[in-house]
Amino acid sequence: MALNPDFVGRVYPPGPSYVVAREKIREFAAAIGDANPVSHDVSAARAFGYADVVAPPTFAVVLSLQASGAVIRDPELGLDYSRVVHGEQRFEYRRPIVAGDELVVSTTIESIRTTAGNDMITTRGDITTVEGEPVATTRALLVARGPEEA
Amino acid sequence: MAPRLADVEVGAELPSQSFTITRADLVRYAGASGDFNVIHWNERVATAVGLPDVIAHGMLTMALAGRVVTDWLDDPAALLEYGVRFTRPVIVPDDDAGAEITVSASVSAIDDDGTARIALTATFDGATVLGKAQAVVRLS
Numbered sequence: 243m244a245l246n247p248d249f250v251g252r253v254y255p256p257g258p259s260y261v262v263a264r265e266k267i268r269e270f271a272a273a274i275g276d277a278n279p280v281s282h283d284v285s286a287a288r289a290f291g292y293a294d295v296v297a298p299p300t301f302a303v304v305l306s307l308q309a310s311g312a313v314i315r316d317p318e319l320g321l322d323y324s325r326v327v328h329g330e331q332r333f334e335y336r337r338p339i340v341a342g343d344e345l346v347v348s349t350t351i352e353s354i355r356t357t358a359g360n361d362m363i364t365t366r367g368d369i370t371t372v373e374g375e376p377v378a379t380t381r382a383l384l385v386a387r388g389p390e391e392a
Numbered sequence: 393m394a395p396r397l398a399d400v401e402v403g404a405e406l407p408s409q410s411f412t413i414t415r416a417d418l419v420r421y422a423g424a425s426g427d428f429n430v431i432h433w434n435e436r437v438a439t440a441v442g443l444p445d446v447i448a449h450g451m452l453t454m455a456l457a458g459r460v461v462t463d464w465l466d467d468p469a470a471l472l473e474y475g476v477r478f479t480r481p482v483i484v485p486d487d488d489a490g491a492e493i494t495v496s497a498s499v500s501a502i503d504d505d506g507t508a509r510i511a512l513t514a515t516f517d518g519a520t521v522l523g524k525a526q527a528v529v530r531l532s
Contacts, residue, residue: 260519268527270424273420273421273423273424273452274424274456275459278457278462278463278468280468299458299471302473304466308426314403328450329477330475330477330478331450331478332473332476333475334475335472335473336468338471387520
């Protein structure tokens, strides 16, 4: 079933804030095999002028994935998540995410298209500090495969 | 030493890297990222939805490919943009060898504002798995 194009432009306001923990950054960096000292060693991060360890760039998806749950589970939108594959991911950075940041994500539906029975939805996540400082923007293209795909 | 704008030219290659992904790596990434989609750890469910086997998180492949860029840069703030398309799944067998991804990258453009574009190529099993993979970096 095609998604309703009227949902384009809909904004899902931030949920509870996300406090970035030093150990979470180390855990994420280890999971992607990233040995960059700025993600593990506080003194290495401080040498670059950061207050604490710095998250690898794709760490931003941890926040945007959590926030996009509001879109995925919106019963009015009716996205069948069991048919969803991740088609595309983009990040724009204003600055790296650093341990100690308290962040919120506002999620906007940027586009909805239906091509050859597949629904394609692009969501944008605007990541800011709780004080409103922009940190990063994420864009995810989700493709919901049509049930009768040949 | 961070690369300097004056020393970088279009076509310059970044050091390429190969990465091995095993099932254990998928479990570790699932826990670290919060992405517990079953197709990344359960062969029964993966094959039931038409996949040949368990597949790697696209975001893990993207993260590994990104290391080629961030290892080349020095200051993490130099990365301004990073984007990819997921064009083909990386199949991760239930063995100790896992899946091997090779990532190469080169400077595709240098802009007047001191930024450079890096084009990335990630291959698995002889085919590319990322499309339009590109990073924008600021060089001093």
